[in-house]
Amino acid sequence: MKRDSRLSGVLHVLLHMAEHRAPMTSEQLAKAMQTHPVVIRRILGGLRDGGFVHSEKGHGGGWTIARDLTAITMRDVYDAIGRPSLMAMGNRTEAPGCLVEQAVNAALDTSFQEAEALLLARFGDVTLAQLAADFHARMAARSLSPTTQEHIHG
Amino acid sequence: MKRDSRLSGVLHVLLHMAEHRAPMTSEQLAKAMQTHPVVIRRILGGLRDGGFVHSEKGHGGGWTIARDLTAITMRDVYDAIGRPSLMAMGNRTEAPGCLVEQAVNAALDTSFQEAEALLLARFGDVTLAQLAADFHARMAARSLSPTTQEHIHG
DNA sequence: TTTCTCGCACTATTTGAAGTTACATGAAAC
DNA sequence: GTTTCATGTAACTTCAAATAGTGCGAGAAA
Numbered sequence: 058m059k060r061d062s063r064l065s066g067v068l069h070v071l072l073h074m075a076e077h078r079a080p081m082t083s084e085q086l087a088k089a090m091q092t093h094p095v096v097i098r099r100i101l102g103g104l105r106d107g108g109f110v111h112s113e114k115g116h117g118g119g120w121t122i123a124r125d126l127t128a129i130t131m132r133d134v135y136d137a138i139g140r141p142s143l144m145a146m147g148n149r150t151e152a153p154g155c156l157v158e159q160a161v162n163a164a165l166d167t168s169f170q171e172a173e174a175l176l177l178a179r180f181g182d183v184t185l186a187q188l189a190a191d192f193h194a195r196m197a198a199r200s201l202s203p204t205t206q207e208h209i210h211g
Numbered sequence: 212m213k214r215d216s217r218l219s220g221v222l223h224v225l226l227h228m229a230e231h232r233a234p235m236t237s238e239q240l241a242k243a244m245q246t247h248p249v250v251i252r253r254i255l256g257g258l259r260d261g262g263f264v265h266s267e268k269g270h271g272g273g274w275t276i277a278r279d280l281t282a283i284t285m286r287d288v289y290d291a292i293g294r295p296s297l298m299a300m301g302n303r304t305e306a307p308g309c310l311v312e313q314a315v316n317a318a319l320d321t322s323f324q325e326a327e328a329l330l331l332a333r334f335g336d337v338t339l340a341q342l343a344a345d346f347h348a349r350m351a352a353r354s355l356s357p358t359t360q361e362h363i364h365g
Numbered sequence: 366t367t368t369c370t371c372g373c374a375c376t377a378t379t380t381g382a383a384g385t386t387a388c389a390t391g392a393a394a395c
Numbered sequence: 396g397t398t399t400c401a402t403g404t405a406a407c408t409t410c411a412a413a414t415a416g417t418g419c420g421a422g423a424a425a
Contacts, residue, residue, distance in 0.1 A: 058215045059381070059413080060301030068315045069303060076311070082370065090303075093415060098371065115423030118370045131318065143326075145299040147214030149223060149244075156353065157230070160345040161222045164285065168333035172297075172326045179322035191314040199310065213382080213412060236401065247384055252402065269392030272401045 058145045063138055066090060067100050068131065068188065074110070075126055075189055080119030100138065107137035126189055132180035143176055144169045212299045217292055220244065221254050222285065222342065228264070229280055229343055234273030254292065261291035280343055286334035297330055298323045 073089050074081050083094035083101075090097065101120055104110045111123045122129075135141075146169070148162045227243050228235055237248035237255075244251065255274055258264045265277040276283075289295075300323070302316045 058213070058296060058299075060296060061212045061299055061413090062301055062303040064300055065303045065312075065315055065319060068319075069309075069312050072311045072315065084370090089309075094371095095373095095416065096414075098373090102372080112371060113423080114370050114372090114421075116369055116425060118423070120371095131322075142212055142214060142299050145212075145215055145296050146218055147216055149216040149219045155223075155243075156349045157226045157346050158219075158223050159349055160342050161219055161226065163345065164337050164342055165219060165222075168285075168330055168337075171333060172330040175329055176322055176326040179325060183318050183322075188314050188318055191317065192311050195310045195313055215382090217382095238401090248402095249385070249404090250383065252404085253383095256403080266402060267392080268390075268400080268402050270394060270400055272392070274402090 060145070061141055063100060063141065064131075064135055066092075067104065067134055067138055068185075070097065070101065071104075071110070071122065071129075071134070071185060072188055072192060074120055074122050075185065076192075080113060080117065080121045082119040086120065103139060104134070104137045107133070109133065109137060126186035127184050129185045130181050131183045131185075131188075132177060134185075135177075135180055143173050214299070215295055217254060217295065218285075218289055221258065221288055221292055222339075224251065224255065225258075225264070225276065225283075225288070225339060226342055226346060228274055228276050229339065230346075234267060234271065234275045236273040240274065257293060258288070258291045261287070263287065263291055280340035281338050283339045284335050285337045285339075285342075286331060288339075289331075289334055297327050 070086050070090060073086065083097040086097045087094040101110055101112070105112055109123055109129055111121050113119060113121075146165070148158075148165060150158055150162075153159055153162065224240055224244060227240060237251040240251045241248040255264055255266070259266055263277055263283055265275050267273060267275075300319070302312075302319060304312060304316075307313055307316065
């Protein structure tokens, strides 16, 4: 089963934006993410509606982060992209008449719900500021002159 | 993201087999699962290799459960079908050069690993015998004459 | 008024699971 | 032994969902 990488992608984009002071265009972000500008606009669209980022048209326009990084958790981002399902598995039939299947579904659902709850709680614990700090730590570890290092792909 | 229903499907098949004393053919099971016999053979193939079910060719052949239901957990079944990924989300790039992405991956991985561990532990707690008991309880709840009830689909 | 940028509807492509066919293998019935 | 029933497995074919891409409209700055 193929895994959804949207959450990973959005977080990545947000941190790149955070490193930039000026607005970044969809095209710049697309280059960093090795994808298409429209894809960037799509995933950032949800975040704009949630008030986490701001977009501006025309010359000098682009995307900026609208809140302090300490005020955005991974959970917020997850919610903003539409709460895609976290579990890769589901039930064969959602409302089965077969009692055997009902028993199976009940057992699986219990486990999945527990795991989802744990995951969401963990997401709520991590802010973008923490991720940015981790990034800076990695930067410092890689080189003693981080300002001359390239953190954009390629 | 579409969810994998193989685990749900296999458990369903196994419980139907358990209700039957005699071997069940792929065709019978396929009818109960509303699918194709070859699909049944495919999903049961892994369980056969794991020693959980036995298959016999020719007249009177078919599939039987090879162990006591108390000795098979959902975790065993999960392992037998090849441990498909449990989480619907993954990282955009597995071994990124981008330090931003490394920081994101690290944070997500931690959460996902915790959730997976919890899920697997829960799977290990549930035996097929428990699922069968739950099924019988549902059967009793639906009707006072369970032996005349049809538990097969349709 | 030209250029740059996002917004959005629409189309195209890719991908992976599920379904299907075909045929070989083995076991019991007759 | 030959027929029938059943699994084993390797293709091949759909089919649906996710993603990528195109085209054009709208708004803002140069």
